[in-house]
Amino acid sequence: MFQVQNYDLAATLGCGQAFRWDWIDGGWEGIVGSRWIRLQQGQDNLSVEISPKTNATQDLGWLRDYLQIDVDFEFMISTFPNDEPMRQSVAACRGLRLLKQEPWECLASFILSSTKQIVQIRQIIAQLCETFGEPLPIPKGRKPAFSFPTAERIAACTEAELRACKMGFRAPYLLGSAQKVVNGEIHLQKLHELPLEQARAELITLPGVGRKIADCVLLFGYGFPQAFPIDVWVLKALRQLYFPKRTVKLKRLVKFSETYFGPYSGCAQQYLFHYMRTKNKPAALSEK
């Protein structure tokens, strides 16, 4: 059980930053590392069930860190620009947090995300884990759970094996990136120590990783608060909400995003993303 304030579990797990959480019987079930987890939103707490069972005194720091329980939420959103779009976005999903995900899983997931709807990304990743992940212990009666396959396991695949998981043209990208991780051409852990621009430059050397996907990994996997991924939704948000008069080019919007949204611009970006995706369909959240 975690005591929390302003924590919107549904927005956090269902907003498209992670792809392995399912809404089941009033709670969220997913995998963190090598453990099956069930989380349930309470009034001012999150209840936690873990498999294999852990006793109450066991250290859950790793899960607190993943869920970013201890961030100063009020301070963070107080740094957002005080404009109409941000007020609307925050009002729509107050309590959305950025997760701190495992870098390789985050990288691989977003390589698979390009020009795919979130539902499809989830399907691809589920099949990838079922096929190449390790089975994990689960509570009685639950459907089987699998770890996210390591870079080593992916690097040992053929392109055809990966394509069988329906990832299409992304297969050679995932394979190539896994190989570079395994043979040491990039050190994912080392990126934690680099400034944002250098870490981004490193990631972009990987096949299938451009500015957008690199920023997703930096934001969701490394916690760089100023990584600002601009996908089709955020592009639409920036154009529609901030520059409605004329069509501003992407390059210009990248510059705008680097200066306008403050020290936690990446988090602001996620509020804009969630707002754009849900404002015309309020109830669609739990399944998408």
Add this chain to the structure above:
DNA sequence: TACCAGGAGAGCG
């Protein structure tokens, strides 16, 4: 059915 999806990379002028 037609359109589009949390893009990247190659080819072109």
Add this chain to the structure above:
DNA sequence: CGCTCTCATGGT
């Protein structure tokens, strides 16, 4: 540079 085209698949 900056623009266009292709890549694979399936949801809505």
